[in-house]
Amino acid sequence: MQFTVVNSPFNQEQVDLLNRLLPALSEGQKAWLSGYLAAAQFAGLESAIPQIAKEITIIYGSQTGNAQGLAKQFGKVLVGDGYHxxxxSMNDVKPNNLKKIQNLLIITSTHGEGEPPDNALSFHEFLHGKRAPRLDDLHFSVLSLGDSSYEFFCQTGKEFDVRLEELGGKRLYARVDCDLDYDDPASEWIAGVRLSLKENDSEYAVHTAAATAEVIDVAYSRTSPYQAEVLENINLNGRGSNKETRHLELLLEGSGLTYEPGDSIGIYPKNNPVLVEQLIEELIWDPEALVTVNKDGDVLPFREALFSYYEITVLTKQLLEKIAQLSENANLRELVSSPNSAELKEYLGGRDLLDLVRDYGPWGKSAQEFVSVLRKIPARLYSIASSSLANPEEVHLTIGTVRYDAHGREREGVCSTYCADRVQLGDTLNIYIQHNENFKLPSNPNTPIIMIGPGTGVAPFRAFMQEREELGAKGKSWLFFGDRHFVTDFLYQIEWQKLLKSGVLTKMDIAFSRDTEKKVYVQHRMLEHSKELFEWLEEGAVVYICGDEKNMARDVHSALIDIIEREGGMSREEAAGYLTSMQQHKRYQRDVY
Known part of the structure; x- marks a missing residue:
């Protein structure tokens, strides 16, 4: 490279010096010089700008890892903007430090029926209690993640938003509530927060414009899924069982995807083509008409859009409200606007888009207007059932097939029946890794662990045991497993027996509810061994629960408090506090749904 006077800001003497120097420099020396000059220039700029506090605190409440992932992504963006x-996690927030925070961003999911995620429980309780301080100097904004098919959509985020304002906080940017497809609204939220921070900070110029609201660590992600080949797809249940549990093995070779036990796989399913055809028969539009499916302008034939892009098996209150605005059906409008919420709730339960069209449709002037109110098919998350140390370049899943009757029709789980009925060996599934830092093996391999996972809830514990076997971990392990029948529903029975024989698995207690006159569940087995179980807790054991939240997880939680109360000689309140302390120290972890 040669400089000339004509196209450079240097005089002839400077050009001659540069032309003698530059060819003699190594690439490393050139890079150092470039950085030195840039730093010197920025130092001059900084000296002209008064230095003020530019600290931002991001706290997250996360059950499956989505909120935590967004917190990390947006944190990188704000660091790029020059902020500290x-x-x-909300679990790690010290109440006494809350008054010291000036800029607070909250990213939280809502769990179950409007409840905070596990790692947000203590902070939520404190903030809504009498000891919460005035926060008159606080500027805040809330990003709320949820699922609009639940009645209390984004409830936790809404409660934080209201409470912070009650305590004197001022919004940096209005709360944004996200449905399952949260990427676009979350990016819009951080863009709004960044703009508000810049406007409020008149003495601070954002010097890095290159930061974006999307930070992707790998080539494949939630918004860019990997097509994983299916290597194995077998039914784990024996002949005669009224359940069907699929064991899937997927190939990850060459994908660059990595995972740890406790993480999940997100699968983007496709709708049942039979249901799609039934829906098209009820509609008046050409199934091959092209419709635009996203803001990027991508188009698909109407039939294909219903098959592979839009959710058609779940009805939500928000969906009915949108449809009522397009429809002239008086009965539908009455249902949506009725003060009797129980009537609307009853209608939403167990019905799908085909029911809605038959009862109140069709609506919209075109196929495009029809699909404009539908939401994208969300991915379904499944706990990973394998260790990558034991199964390099593979990932295994345990999926319970959902089939039931409702309102005179057979119904089915979209993803579970997609995998069970229509995915063959050699086919591919669109997947991504959902990392979950809230459900992890202890870093010390000598720590004892207690695992409680009936049915498909046993999946992550298969991964735990494979990992511990590969690492040669010496810590004790105890598994509580339950299902309906010993003969037909003992998932991975031979594997557990081998692990017990080798000593990798120290103890296993089983409960098969339909094999005895009185139903016996995992919590009953726990209570039967309450003395030994409490001894393990006192030794520092970490307790893991995976499975159904509404029934099993609550019953197990109650049983743990019973055991701590009885064996520890504590009051009920003290026992609950013992369990809360375990949770805060990551010794009580749950992957529940």
């Missing part, structure tokens, strides 16, 4: 960013 502190990121932490």
């Amino acid at each position: 960013v502190n990121i932490s």
Whole structure:
């Protein structure tokens, strides 16, 4: 490279010096010189700008890892903007430090029926209690993640938003509530927050414009899924069982995807083509008409859009409200606007888009207007059932097939029946890794662990045991497993027997509810061994629960408090506090749904 006077800001003497120097420099020397000059220039700029506090705190409440992932992504963006960013779980927030925070961003999911995620429980309780301080100097904004098919959509985020304002906080940017397809609204939220921070900070110029709201660590992600080949797809249940549990093995070779036990796989399913055809028969539009399916302008034939892009098996209150605005059906409008919420709730339960069209449709002037109110098919998350150390370049899943009757029709789980009925060996599934830091093996391999996972809830514990076997971990392990029948529903029975024989698995207690006159569940087995179980807790054991939240997880939680109360000689309140302390120290972890 040669400089000339004509196209450079240097005089002839400077050009001659540069032309003698530059060819003699190594690439490393050139890079150093470039950085030195840039730093010197920025130092001059900084000296002209008064230095003020530019700290931002991001706290997250996360059950499956989505909110935590967004917190980390947006933290990188704000660091690129020149801010000092502190990121932490709500579980790690010290109440006494809350008054010291000036800029607070909250990213939280809502769990179950409007409840905070596990790692947000203590912070939520404190903030809504009498000891919460005034926060008159606080500027805040809330990003709320949820699922609009639940009645209390984004409830936790809404409660944080209201409470912070009650305590004197001022919004940096209005709360944004996200449905399952949260990428676009979440990006819009951080863009709004960044703009508000810049406007409020008149003495601070954002010097890095290159930061974006999307930070992707790998080539494949939630928004860019990997097509994983299906290597194995077998039914784990024996002949005569009224359940069907699929064991899937997927190939990850060459994908660059990595995972740890406790993480999940997200699968993007496709709708049952039979249901799609039934829906098209009820509609008046050409199934081959092209419709635009996203803001990027991508188009698909109407039939294909219903098959592979839009959710057609779940009805939500938000969906009915949108449809009522397009429809002239008086009965539908009455249902949506009725003060009797129980009537609307009853209608939503167990019905799908085909029911809605038959009862109140069709609506919309075109296929495009029809699909404009539908939401994208969300991915379904499944706990990973394998260790990558034991199964390099593979990932295994345990999926319970959902089939039931409702309102005179057979119904089915979209993803579970997609995998069970229509995915063959050699086919591919669109997947991504959902990392979950809230459900992990202890870093010390000598720590004892207690695992409680009936049915498909046993999946992550298969991964735990494979990992511990590969690492040669010496810590004790105890598994509580349950299902309906010993003969037909003992998932991975031979594997557990081998692990017990080798000593990798120290103890296993089983409960098969339909094999005895009185139903016996895992919590009953726990209570039967309450003395030994409490001894394990006192030794520092970590307790893991995976499975159904509404019934099993609540019953197991109650049983743990019973055991701690009885064996520890504590009051009910003290026992609950013992369990809360375990949770805060990551010794009580749940992957529940």
